Amino acid sequence: MIDLNGMTPFAEGDNRLCFIHPDNPRHCLKVMKPHLADQQYTDAPWYKKLRGRKALNDNEREISAYHQRAIVHGGDQIWHHLPRWHGVTPTTLGDASETDFISDDQGNPAPTLEKLLKQQGTDPVVTASLQQLEAWLRETQVLSRNLLPHNIVAKTIGPRYQLYLIDGLGPPTVASILGWSEAWRKHYIERRIQRMWLRANWEAGGREGQWSDIERADR
Ligand SMILES: Nc1ncnc2c1ncn2[C@@H]1O[C@H](COP(=O)(O)OP(=O)(O)O)[C@@H](O)[C@H]1O
Ligand SMILES: [Mg+2]
Numbered sequence: 001m002i003d004l005n006g007m008t009p010f011a012e013g014d015n016r017l018c019f020i021h022p023d024n025p026r027h028c029l030k031v032m033k034p035h036l037a038d039q040q041y042t043d044a045p046w047y048k049k050l051r052g053r054k055a056l057n058d059n060e061r062e063i064s065a066y067h068q069r070a071i072v073h074g075g076d077q078i079w080h081h082l083p084r085w086h087g088v089t090p091t092t093l094g095d096a097s098e099t100d101f102i103s104d105d106q107g108n109p110a111p112t113l114e115k116l117l118k119q120q121g122t123d124p125v126v127t128a129s130l131q132q133l134e135a136w137l138r139e140t141q142v143l144s145r146n147l148l149p150h151n152i153v154a155k156t157i158g159p160r161y162q163l164y165l166i167d168g169l170g171p172p173t174v175a176s177i178l179g180w181s182e183a184w185r186k187h188y189i190e191r192r193i194q195r196m197w198l199r200a201n202w203e204a205g206g207r208e209g210q211w212s213d214i215e216r217a218d219r
Contacts, residue, residue, distance in 0.1 A: 001090045001091065001092060002021070002022060002023070002029065002089060002090070002091040002092070002096070003022070003091070003092050004019055004022070004029070004031070004091045004092050004093045004096075005092050005093075007019055007022065010109050011109055012033070013150070013151075013167060015032060015033060015058045016030045016031060016032055016033060016058055016059070016097075017030070017031050017033060017093070018030050019031075019096075020101055021098065021101070025101070025107060026100060026101055026103075027086060027098055027099065027100060027101055028083070028098070028099050028100065028101035028102075029089060029091060029096035029097070029098055030058075030059065030096055030097045030098075030099070031059075031091060031093040031094050031095070031096045032057060032058060032059060032094060034093075058097075058167075059088065059095060059096070059097040061170055062085070062097050062169065062170070063088065063097075064170060065143075065169035065170025066085040066169065068142070068143055068169075068170060068171070070140050070141045070142045070143065071142060074140050074142070077136070077139070077140060078140055078142070080136060080162070081132075081133055081136050081162070081163060081164055081165055082142070082164065082165055082169070083099040083100035083101070083102055083164055083166060084099065084100045085097070085098070085099050086098040086099060086100075099166070102153050102155055102164045102166065103155075104155065104156055105156075109153070110153040110154055110155045110156075110164070111153065111154055112149060112150050112151075112152065112153050112154070113126075113149040113150075113152040113153065113154055113163060113200070114148075114149035114150040114152075114203060116149075116154055116161070117149055117200060117203040117204045118203065121204040121205075122200060122201060122204045125159070125160060125161060126161065126200075126204075128160060129154065129160060129161040129162065129163050130163070130196070130197070130200060132162075132163070133147075133152075133163045133165075133196075134193050134196070137189055137192065137193060138189065138193070141185060141186075141189060142165075142169070143169075143170060143171040143185070143188070143189070144165060144168050144169050144170065144171075144192060145168045145169075145170065145171070145172055145192075146168065146192065146195050146196075146199070147165070147168065147192055147193075147195065147196040147199070148168060148199060149199065149200060149203055151165065151166060151167035151168040152164065152165055152166065153166050171188075194218070195215075195218070198214065198215075198218055199211070202214055
């Protein structure tokens with residue numbers, strides 16, 4: 001069991017705390033924030049409750065997300081934009097999802113795309129990195145939920161950025177209940193790509209207007 005007591009997370013999202021693995025600085029351990037799993041279940045809509053309490057936990061969802069067909073049968077290119085997943089690791093703060101830690105050359109956490117968009121907008125370098133991610137999504141057919149800039153981190157490689165999807169992997173609940181056809185899968189990925197650009201441009205432009213209104217207008 002990994003002891004995380006007294007350790008400071010290097011980052012956190014709405015649901016999870018992220019730690020550098022104490023025995024392996026190249027790995028990241030993500031644990032659910034205390035009591036959040038129960039709260040999420042209480043607040044969830046009926047169709048999400050259908051899949052049970054476990055499926056709502058972000059780490060449980062990540063397990064099935066990493067077992068999706070495109071990843072299991074994909075080649076090495078899968079890992080060009082995804083941190084490798086190393087399974088579930090027990091810690092003193094509960095089960096952790098263990099993945100590669102995406103860092104810069106000094107071992108600091110790679111910045112989020114959200115931060116880059118705020119600092120430099122969709123300049124040619126950021127745009128090229130998004131175009132590369134877009135091509136990878138089409139090629140690999142990896143399924144994700146909406147591609148949000150705070151769930152993507154950017155590793156600097158020479159003059160460019162390599163983007164990694166560190167959260168939001170896997171299809172949405174309703175889609176995995178109803179199943180997939182090839183045509184639907186392709187259509188679904190195109191929609192995610194379209195939304196990714198819409199969101200990136202909205203953030204780069206200083207978040208003018210409500211995101212929910214912009215999303216609605218795009219339906
Ligand atoms: N593998 C990773 N490498 C580097 N930074 C990460 C990694 N995973 C998460 N992070 C950082 O931690 C933050 C929160 O992680 P995330 O998985 O999105 O948590 P949550 O499930 O709570 O949304 C991210 O926005 C990112 O800055
Ligand atoms: Mg997140």
